[in-house]
Each structure stands twice: as structure tokens, then as C-alpha cells.
Amino acid sequence: MSLSESTSQTTNDAARWERRRRNTFLLVLAVGFLVFGAASGALYYALRPDTLRIAVGPPGSDDDKVIQAMADAFAAESRTIRLSPVRTEGAAQSLALLGAGKADLAVGRGDLEMPAEAQQVAVVRKNFVVLWAPSGLATKNSKKKPTSKIKEIAELAGHHVGIIGKTAANAVLLRVILSTSGVDADKVAVTQFGTEHLEELARDPHLDAFMAVGPLDSKITSDAIAATAHLRGEPKFLAIETSEAIALKHPRYESEEIPPSVFNADPAWPDDKVETVSVSHLIVARKTLSETTVAAFFRELFAVRQAIARQVPGAAHITKPDLEKDTELPVHRGAAAVIDGNERTFLDRYGDYFWFGLLLLSGIGSAAAWLRRYLNRDEREENTGHRRRILAMVSSARTAESNQELLTLQREADGIIRETLACYDDGSLEEEELAAFGLVLELLSNAIAERRATLQRGNVEAVRGPATTMARGSGGT
Numbered sequence: 053m054s055l056s057e058s059t060s061q062t063t064n065d066a067a068r069w070e071r072r073r074r075n076t077f078l079l080v081l082a083v084g085f086l087v088f089g090a091a092s093g094a095l096y097y098a099l100r101p102d103t104l105r106i107a108v109g110p111p112g113s114d115d116d117k118v119i120q121a122m123a124d125a126f127a128a129e130s131r132t133i134r135l136s137p138v139r140t141e142g143a144a145q146s147l148a149l150l151g152a153g154k155a156d157l158a159v160g161r162g163d164l165e166m167p168a169e170a171q172q173v174a175v176v177r178k179n180f181v182v183l184w185a186p187s188g189l190a191t192k193n194s195k196k197k198p199t200s201k202i203k204e205i206a207e208l209a210g211h212h213v214g215i216i217g218k219t220a221a222n223a224v225l226l227r228v229i230l231s232t233s234g235v236d237a238d239k240v241a242v243t244q245f246g247t248e249h250l251e252e253l254a255r256d257p258h259l260d261a262f263m264a265v266g267p268l269d270s271k272i273t274s275d276a277i278a279a280t281a282h283l284r285g286e287p288k289f290l291a292i293e294t295s296e297a298i299a300l301k302h303p304r305y306e307s308e309e310i311p312p313s314v315f316n317a318d319p320a321w322p323d324d325k326v327e328t329v330s331v332s333h334l335i336v337a338r339k340t341l342s343e344t345t346v347a348a349f350f351r352e353l354f355a356v357r358q359a360i361a362r363q364v365p366g367a368a369h370i371t372k373p374d375l376e377k378d379t380e381l382p383v384h385r386g387a388a389a390v391i392d393g394n395e396r397t398f399l400d401r402y403g404d405y406f407w408f409g410l411l412l413l414s415g416i417g418s419a420a421a422w423l424r425r426y427l428n429r430d431e432r433e434e435n436t437g438h439r440r441r442i443l444a445m446v447s448s449a450r451t452a453e454s455n456q457e458l459l460t461l462q463r464e465a466d467g468i469i470r471e472t473l474a475c476y477d478d479g480s481l482e483e484e485e486l487a488a489f490g491l492v493l494e495l496l497s498n499a500i501a502e503r504r505a506t507l508q509r510g511n512v513e514a515v516r517g518p519a520t521t522m523a524r525g526s527g528g529t
Contacts, residue, residue, distance in 0.1 A: 107155035109140030125356040177369035186284030200288035211260035254279035346386025
């Protein structure tokens, strides 16, 4: 091989190795970006907190204050759940937003019309029905303690009841109580007052009885009873003796008892326990909301409940739903799993993600293999050219006229072998391509060996021929 050919060969080898290093670097870089992107995406998805939209209203109400305090507590202490309050005009609108898919959670009263896919998550509070009638003020000359004209619900027919709170649900609830108690609801006049008009309610002389719906420690209910007692005489609390029948016919209501002295100690209001019904304010969620998300919300809610109660006392009423009671509104499976202790394990929840990760890694590996083949296409094309060159050398070897020509072919083949093995070591060639190269190389080796043997026999015969002739001539002399 001449000096110029050697220099050219060295230059080609250097260029090839530089190209291989560049391709390998690009391949490693591409795979690194893919793995980093997949890992970052999976980590972000796994660790990012879920933000739940919760509809509540009206603004400034007890429910609104509780939910705002809950959202603040979640933002400060929870790593998995965030709450985004959506203010509404009231519980009915909150439930409508839930049904329309514009909220993930909603605070609503249990006897309102619920969306088809609503399920309860937690009880915000229980609202007790309190019915009472004024006994009238004692006159100066009267020694007899005044008594109420109305002593039981059956006597409300033909009278006028003032209801605290302008929600239509309170009026509907009163009609249920009246009808179940055997009173024609159409014969009872009803007037509803806003919670800010308690003084007006207490002074209205046309009202014969009053009704409030709220927690037993509600300041609104206590103030209303105190106002009517001051202006109209001591209250006579009316028992709802059909409370169990109401709860049986209408599962959204529950039979309850008002304990004595809950509204006042001296004098005791009431002076004995009073049978009544209650309706719950609930946090409800869409049935399609993830079980894992609802379970996380439920756990966080009861983890921060005490902290919320220190800011908003009404939060102390938040309780878990009763799974054993047959209610119209089922408990969401996420909350039920936490209550029962049947939460799915980590593998149960994320097993599908692991399988997806394996498939993703498999896809990345396939993509990397394809990319490597694409980047090494020049080496494969060069290897194909080498095979063609060797096949051409086979023909040349079979027609070679001297051992020097065969030696030149062998040296050229050695150079091709060296480059091919370097490509294989670099990962540019696959096993199948190396096997194909081996076949044509074996063919060349056989052709060179056969031609060399043929040339050697020819040389021997050429030497023997003159020697035989010379020997015969000498014998004749």
C-alpha cells in the first residue's frame, strides 16, 4: 500500500470515528431527554395537588365561612388537595352547578333536589326543626300563668306560622310535618322572614307560632326564641310526634330529640326533651369524581377540622356520614373506603401506572433502537458496500494471475475486516449484518485459497516440464 493510500485510509478512519462519536452522543442525549421528560411528567402528575371546585353560598353565610376556612387550611397543610370555592346565591344553585359539571363538590341541604350523580361525602351540620308558640304576656293583675293557645301541631290549622329563613325548603318541610300530623297544610298560613328580621318576626301580632331550622347551638334560633319570649311570652315547644313516620316516608329527614335547656337554662327552654326531625347540610361530590381524590379530601377534611373549628365554630358540627343508615343519597365510594378502612393499597391504585410506565419504557427503548439505526445508517450502507466489494474481490481472486495479486486482495480484505469489526464494537452493526459479512468473507477466503493452490500447481508443472525434457535428451545421447 502506498504512502498516499495509507494517509487517505487514516483520514477516513478518523472521520468515521468522529462521526460515530457524534452519533453516539446524539443518541445518548436524545434518550436522556426522553427519560428525563417521562420521569418529570410522571413525578409532576403524581405529586401535584388536585384542585377541587366547591360550590357554596350565599356569600357570608355559615356554610361559606366554613368552606373558606377549609380552603385556607388545605392550602396551608395539605399537599394533595386544594379547594377553590365557587360562590353561589344559595344551596340550590350550588347543587345545580354540581349537576352541570361546573363544580366537583357542593354544599347543599339534604332535602333539596339533588343531581342524579350526586353522592354525599361529609355532613356539614344537622339542622333541627324547632316549632314553638308564644304563651302570651302576663297582665299585672293576673295571678295565673299564661298558657299558649297552641299546645300541639294538630292545633295549627287555621293559624299563622312565621318561618325563619326564606329558603323554599323550609316551607316544604313544614308542609310535610303538617300533613304527616293530620293537618291540612293549606289551612295554615305561612310567612317567611330573613334571618336579619328577627325583631320584625317577634313583633308581628298575626303570627301564632314560629319555626326555625338550624343547629341546636344556632345563635339565630336562640335569638328568635328570646325575642318572641320577651315580646309575646314564654315559648311552648311543639313536639313532632310523627317524626319517626316522617323519617320512614322521607329518608332525607331523620327523627331526633331536642334536649332540655338547650336554648336557655333559667328558665329551661325547653323544660323537657322534645321530639322533632332534622335535615342535614351535606358536602356532596359527583359520582364520577375519582375515589382516590375523594378519599384524600375526606382524610384531609377530618385532619384539619379542629383547626377550622377554632376559626369558625360551626365547623365543629362536621361529621362522617353514617354508612349503616338507608338514605336516599348514597355515600361516595372514596369516603366510604376511608370510613370502613377498605382503601385500596398503593399498588391497587397505581398498578395501572406501573404497567403504563413499563410500556412507556419499552416504547422509549424501541424508539432509541430505531434512532440508533437511523443515526448509523451510513455505517450500514458502508458495510453493504464492503460486502459488495468482497463479492467483486471473489471474482478477481478466481482470475488472479499471481500470488502478488492474491496478497493484495488479502490485504484489502484485512482492512475491510478491521473497519467492520470496529463498527460492530461501536454498536453500528447488528449480529445479523455481521453474520452476512462473515458469509461473503468466507467465500473470499475460499476463493483465494483455491486460486493460490491452482497457481502453485501451475508453477510446479512449469518447472517439471523443462526438467523432464532435459532428462530425456540427455538419455538419448
